[in-house]
Amino acid sequence: MILPFLLALLVFLTLLGICLPLLRDGRPVAARAAYDQAVYRDQLQELDRDIDRGLVTAPDAEASRLEIQRRLLAADRTQAKQPRLSRSPVLASLVMIFIAGGAIITYLTIGSPTLPDMPFSARPSQQASPQAGQAPRMRAALESLAKRLEENPDDGPSWLLFAQTLSLAGDYDRAEMAYGRAMALGQNGIDVQADHAEMLVLKAGGTVTPAAEVAFRAVLTAAPDNVVALYYLAAARMQVGEPRQAIDGWQHLLAILPSDSPLRPQIGSQIEAAAKAAGIPPPTLAPASTPASAPGAGPNRQSAGTTPAETAQTADMTDVQRESMIRAMVESLAAKQAADPGNFDGWLRLGRAYTVLKDNAKAADAFAKAQALRPDDVAVQEVEAQALMTGYKPGDKVPDRVVALLTQVLAKDPNRPAALWYLGLAAAMNGDASEARNRWTALRKLLPADSEDGKMVDTALSTLPNGRASAQEPAPSSASKQGGN
Numbered sequence: 001m002i003l004p005f006l007l008a009l010l011v012f013l014t015l016l017g018i019c020l021p022l023l024r025d026g027r028p029v030a031a032r033a034a035y036d037q038a039v040y041r042d043q044l045q046e047l048d049r050d051i052d053r054g055l056v057t058a059p060d061a062e063a064s065r066l067e068i069q070r071r072l073l074a075a076d077r078t079q080a081k082q083p084r085l086s087r088s089p090v091l092a093s094l095v096m097i098f099i100a101g102g103a104i105i106t107y108l109t110i111g112s113p114t115l116p117d118m119p120f121s122a123r124p125s126q127q128a129s130p131q132a133g134q135a136p137r138m139r140a141a142l143e144s145l146a147k148r149l150e151e152n153p154d155d156g157p158s159w160l161l162f163a164q165t166l167s168l169a170g171d172y173d174r175a176e177m178a179y180g181r182a183m184a185l186g187q188n189g190i191d192v193q194a195d196h197a198e199m200l201v202l203k204a205g206g207t208v209t210p211a212a213e214v215a216f217r218a219v220l221t222a223a224p225d226n227v228v229a230l231y232y233l234a235a236a237r238m239q240v241g242e243p244r245q246a247i248d249g250w251q252h253l254l255a256i257l258p259s260d261s262p263l264r265p266q267i268g269s270q271i272e273a274a275a276k277a278a279g280i281p282p283p284t285l286a287p288a289s290t291p292a293s294a295p296g297a298g299p300n301r302q303s304a305g306t307t308p309a310e311t312a313q314t315a316d317m318t319d320v321q322r323e324s325m326i327r328a329m330v331e332s333l334a335a336k337q338a339a340d341p342g343n344f345d346g347w348l349r350l351g352r353a354y355t356v357l358k359d360n361a362k363a364a365d366a367f368a369k370a371q372a373l374r375p376d377d378v379a380v381q382e383v384e385a386q387a388l389m390t391g392y393k394p395g396d397k398v399p400d401r402v403v404a405l406l407t408q409v410l411a412k413d414p415n416r417p418a419a420l421w422y423l424g425l426a427a428a429m430n431g432d433a434s435e436a437r438n439r440w441t442a443l444r445k446l447l448p449a450d451s452e453d454g455k456m457v458d459t460a461l462s463t464l465p466n467g468r469a470s471a472q473e474p475a476p477s478s479a480s481k482q483g484g485n
Contacts, residue, residue: 156185172203208236243274398426
């Protein structure tokens with residue numbers, strides 16, 4: 001609020017200097033003849049001094065005096081006063097309206113008044129020592145990698161792992177150097193280029209710098225549907241005050257994201273903010289053109305590079321080293337998230353990390369905290385339920401927590417295939433054939449008639465006359481994955 005006030009004060013003072021003379025009473029302005037008279041009087045005085053010094057003879061002096069006096073009399077006869085400058089409040093008002101109004105209209109046309117600022121206090125803090133807040137395992141892993149690279153400086157995969165670990169730890173300067181070495185040693189995959197560009201964004205506190213934009217465009221040249229590049233290039237348009245172009249970019253991204261991607265609600269919010277900045281109604285969000293993905297699969301990458309498991313696989317490590325590296329990364333991620341509990345994407349990222357470690361309870365808790373930040377996001381509730389179902393074996397009882405979650409999902413959206421399947425399975429295993437039939441019949445209507453999933457649901461329905469579905473059948477592949485938007 002201070003900056004707009006100071007700018008308004010500056011405009012007011014500027015206009016005051018322009019308009020104040022128009023608001024004062026006018027005063028007479030001497031005519032030009034008055035200045036001529038002053039000059040002629042000075043000439044008479046100069047002539048007297050020349051006579052006293054003997055520079056001019058008496059006849060010449062008299063002739064000059066007569067000429068000067070004649071001119072002085074002529075000036076007296078023609079002297080007149082200039083018209084008075086009168087007050088003109090109307091002109092002052094017009095000047096103020098024209099200047100102030102023109103400035104406002106120009107800013108609203110080419111500026112972005114609704115674009116949120118990024119005060120320094122709200123930017124991600126970068127500690128003087130990036131490793132100061134790291135978990136002991138993370139520090140030990142970094143030291144081990146640094147020592148390995150000293151011994152073998154041409155190990156491209158290790159440089160890549162080192163860069164990704166430094167980026168996760170927030171040491172972006174060293175991470176940029178490590179990415180450069182890794183790519184120079186042949187680690188030039190599309191994902192690596194996207195990770196490097198994303199690291200440049202994180203280094204800039206969330207701003208898509210020109211260098212990052214160039215890197216993302218290079219990624220799109222090789223992979224036109226790269227989710228990370230599409231997201232940040234749209235964000236770049238928003239940051240430079242082009243909300244309509246940002247909306248187009250995010251709509252294109254929505255069209256290629258799976259229907260259950262946790263990114264969809266976030267992008268929807270971005271589009272709504274961009275529409276508000278552009279002064280247009282929020283557009284209808286583009287539907288997904290691809291089937292829903294399983295938890296952690298597909299292009300649902302979040303903004304911290306690859307998952308711990310993907311990172312660990314990039315180097316030739318023993319199983320013990322790999323396990324230690326993964327857990328160190330997850331510990332660091334959990335510590336950062338505890339310090340920033342309002343980070344929705346961070347909870348999703350942490351939930352996926354725990355899923356990699358097969359710690360289903362912690363994964364579900366992380367997803368639950370993400371869902372608490374967005375209570376109406378049924379996709380996150382489904383991801384939480386699927387995390388709890390990881391490792392589910394035919395014949396196992398559907399956990400009560402999963403039943404409660406999916407019941408809430410169906411209360412908000414009755415056409416969620418995964419929820420219908422698992423709730424039908426839970427009802428069948430509890431002996432409630434009527435409830436199971438209702439759930440699976442509703443699910444069957446959502447599936448193509450000749451699809452494999454549809455045939456599997458038909459098989460499950462055929463078991464219900466005896467009051468119990470076969471507990472040995474797994475969930476239909478797409479029904480258990482789709483979000484059914």
